[in-house]
Amino acid sequence: VGESKPLLLSSTRPFLWSRDTASVQKSVFTLQPCDSGLEVRFAGFLDRCGDVAAFAKLAREVRFSLEYRAEGGRLAYYYPDFVVRLTSGEHLVVETKGLADLDVPRKDERATRWAVDASITSGVRWWYLRVDEEPFVEQVARLRSMRGLVDLVYELRRQEYLRSTPQPRSRSREEILTNMDIISRRMEGVEGLDVDAEIRRLREDPRG
Incomplete structure (x- = not known):
């Protein structure tokens, strides 16, 4: 069995794009092909983060996708939004999310599993992060780094978990x-x- 070839962003062929774009400096693509205003804003955030070395918006033309089992058990393809390389050498696959649908937990699980497998295979630390629109928009003005965003997301996840965990009944x-x-x-x-x-x-x- 032959080894799979690495997917190079620089090898992406030129393509037409009629939706929003974001002009950035820290990317092989000077114009990022964005599907929403949230993605435009997130690209701008990444471009000004001191701990971000490079990033790219993953349009479908980049050909990076993950197979997963969607609602009802059907096989589907998931296209994450961004890939990010930090100055520390770590890499992230990032999904920006406005409205959540039934497949979000399945996509999260699949992308998290991919990050673990990629870390083991490549020897480079990969991890997955889902960034929900509301907290990002509320906090983006004070955020100065990708690490700060990661900490914010993890803290919100922790609070959500605690709220969903039944509290022990107080005894008289x-x-x-x-x-x-x-x-x-x-x-x-x-x-x-x-x-x-x-x-x-x-x-x-x-x-x-």
Whole structure:
């Protein structure tokens, strides 16, 4: 089996583009072919980030796509929006997202898996990042680096996870005392542990 050839952005053939474009400096493409105003704004952000060495908007003509299982199990192709190389040597595949659809989690999973495989195969650190429109637009004015954006996205994901995680039910004072009674009966005869004294203290303390 022959080795697959690397996909070079510089080998992309010229193509016509009638939608939005972004004029940038840190790319092999001086005009970035953008599908939305969000992508135009994101390209401008990347161009001014001090820790971004180079980037490119991945139009379909670049021929970079990922196979994945879409809703209903059908085979589909996913075309991520940007590829970014940081000054640290790390690489990112970035998806900018306005409205989320049912396939977003599947695309995220597939792109994350691709980044892991690419890191192992190439020896270069690759990772995947999805950037949602609302927090990006709200925070872009104060962001000065790609690392700052990564930290923001991860913090928002963490907060989202915590909100979706059921919180433990708070127990009343009486429930706690009842449980301590049960523990006391189970621990009878154990030296050095006076659970009864602790229960009496709690019962007599009006503050709980």
